[in-house]
Amino acid sequence: MAILNSKIPEGPVHLKWSKYKETQNLVNPANKRKLDIIVVGTGLAGASAAASFAEMGFKVKAFCYQDSPRRAHSIAAQGGINAAKNYPNDGDSIYRLFYDTVKGGDYRARESNVYRLAEVSNAIIDQAVAQGVPFAREYGGYLSNRSFGGAQVSRTFYAKGQTGQQLLLGAYSSLNRQIGLGTVEMYNRTEMMDVVIVDGRARGIVTRNMLNGKIESHFGHAVVLATGGYGNVFFLSTNAMGSNGSAIWKAYKKGAMFSNPAFVQIHPTCIPVHGEFQSKLTLMSESLRNDGRIWVPKKKEDAEAIRAGKMKPTQIAEEDRDYYLERRYPAFGNLVPRDVASRAAKERCDAGYGVGSGQAVYLDFKTAIERLGQKVIEDRYGNLFQMYEKIVDENPYLTPMMIYPAIHYTMGGLWVDYELQSTVPGLFVAGEANFSDHGANRLGASALMQGLADGYFVLPYTIQNYLADQIGVARMKPQEHAAFKQAEEEVRTFINKMMSVKGNESVDSLHKRLGKIMWDYVGMARNKEGLELAIKEIQKLKKEFWEKVRIPGKADSLNTELEKANRVADFLELGELMARDALMREESCGGHFREEHQTPEGEALRHDEQFMFVGTWEYKGENQEAMLHKEGLKYEAIEVKVRNYKK
Amino acid sequence: MSDKNINIKVKVWRQVDANDKGRFETYEVNNVSTDSSFLEMMDVMNESLVQQGKEPVAFDHDCREGICGMCSLFINGRAHGPDTLITTCQLHMRKFKDSQTITVEPWRAKGFPVIKDLIVDRTAFDKILHAGGFVSVNTGNAPDANAIPISKPAADEAMDAASCIGCGACVATCKNSSAMLFVAAKVSQLALLPQGKIEAARRAKAMVAKMDDLGFGSCSNTGACEMECPKGISLSNIARLNREYLVANVTD
Ligand SMILES: Cc1cc2nc3c(=O)[nH]c(=O)nc-3n(C[C@H](O)[C@H](O)[C@H](O)COP(=O)(O)OP(=O)(O)OC[C@H]3O[C@@H](n4cnc5c(N)ncnc54)[C@H](O)[C@@H]3O)c2cc1C
Ligand code: SF4
């Protein structure tokens, strides 16, 4: 596939990155000052990239939709971040972290990228500690580790249940330092509305000022998108309310190809849905599976009695509990990867053993409290227990938590090569927004690692390799440049078109309808018939959106309904592509489960001969079917196996 | 779970923009599940305003799980409403009674001008941090993470101070509109760790100067901030800030 040149350096996997760094092009300090980089998104990936670029001497403009970079969705990450430090001396290594990540991703990630990720993971921890990130420590003063799913070593660093917050505040503090020095210009409450392409290269973006609706454009010699994941296509997810797919979707429509859109992670431990007005789902960190045990009643009558409110979980005797993960996967037990744990919960609930509304299972700390005492559990998970109690109004120290899987993370995203450059030259993509490292399933504590790896340690090198031959390109003036003016005009037309529908249905209501289609047919279990139906239904809904959406207020002022409408308009198109991708992939792998393709025991069944590729889609125009390109995956350092967490 | 429905009246602040004087308006919201969150109740209210062709009430929110610090709101005279150690997005309707009138206002402080309805401008907090809320270390400069052991109590205390979410409840609650608790949390976190200790005095001085500059009031130790802080940031941080500030002025 000539069209997708992944630019993987030659040589053995463990030498690729050093070789790349030794031979890449660099930009000298005097020239760096003449080069502008636009960074859209200031979560872990964007903030770390923007700060690092500025420290190196580039001029940076950074953008986020919140009122401050500190509020990016990364702030909500709870459990931890992986690194191959092997401080616990339990047999970890760069190779093992690499191996676990490729295996966890069900052999659908690009080997070279994942190896590099594992390779730079240790430097992230060093960097964060130097910034003052208060990771948990042991009494001796050294860093503490815990375990996460899909691993048999303890390699996860954490800061209470607030690891994402602390890492983001670390990156944000570096960003703040540069803003203070005047090397980064920060645009808060500014939404990216389009990418500007000049002579085939990304040269800037069009933005909407969310306070006054002003449409503007900005020039950059290169553009980085670090805008996060698109899980909110399902309406209900663990993502922040404003998380969206719009930035990458608009880039897709300008020529950046989209990979594996159907690869969505469903997190097994979230607080179950409580009612129709629910706006989002709350995650209970995976770290809880270190000490919590997951179960449902063994007997259907017990499950029924619990659902009817006639029985309490604490009344069920030990021998009447089915610790189904420990039963099915003795080697990993409660710490199997997320896709496996989620499907197992669904299987039990579908079979009639669910508790609560029927769509819930127990996560129980009884054994751990007996073994370690309540104080230790409180130390480890206090804030999560408090969060649970505030939401559910039950004390999880006394009665088991109820949990159920929910949409959490999107492995798919814009296609990028080894340098994190998309199919549009000059357009780079980092963090959850790209597809690169997690294959068909992401392991816990590796999104933070990837976001920061991209921003601190990968892009600062690779972007120079691109910029080295851009030194001669003079800064463009958006106000005078035809391509910028045209892109602005297109955005204005798009907004006016939405505003002038003046229908009778709210954006949220349309979004919820989309979410239901997605959850029912493009969710945890998928099949041909359902996916075909979903495509039709989504197309119908898209039509309805453009006939019925009602956006009160004006376009040239703060207008939260307009912001949401812009995102939902894109979700409607992205949702369809997700369904198409899921339909194309006639196998089960990682988070993508096609009911037609499973083993007799109900495990995912891959078809490597046909599907060991990255499914990459090219936009072909409004209402045209996207075109599929395949990037074949080669595994040289790893033997491809059937994923087995049983032994 | 309690799971019943209540009918309430929401008396909410409406203001078109910074130049508008603003006024209260009251809306009835019926059949609110007590299991829903306060912001979900606001969603229901807004949905019905949109249905009526009216502009919904603008309010800030994002994570809806108490960590991003984006939500705000003065509810029945209290920052983040009638519960402790939570943000507005974590407040649940079970804290309210049937047929109750709930008053909802934006943060009111000179440092946080109203933008629209319940949305205020908190960028002053960012500006304070630009002035010194960091350790001056470039990417790639760091030694091995375990090179400098840090005692567990110091790390834990730094972590507690670092929990601040930058919501601004402390400022909104303080009769002087002082930002001392917010500033102290950052100064403390970094002063407690060897990595941040080196610049501690300079940092304290720069951040306090910026805070004064931006129109926040001075601290008269009423302790109201600590009581309303959703993250339980302790007043002892202010004492530590004062010490660092003193050192900075002595060494000058
Ligand atoms: C509840 C929860 C817990 C998690 N826990 C963990 C964990 O323990 N460990 C782990 O490794 N991972 C965890 N994850 C996943 C991880 O947090 C995310 O994948 C990661 O933080 C994404 O970082 P990011 O920088 O790519 O994007 P984000 O942090 O989502 O940042 C996106 C940025 O883009 C901006 N943006 C978006 N769209 C636009 C636009 N159109 N215009 C302008 N700006 C825009 C936003 O303002 C924001 O600044 C968790 C996720 C959730 C939801
Ligand atoms: S100190 Fe507390 S109240 Fe003040 S901004 Fe921080 S978290 Fe909010």
Ligand code: FES
């Ligand atoms: S919305 Fe994030 S703290 Fe409330």
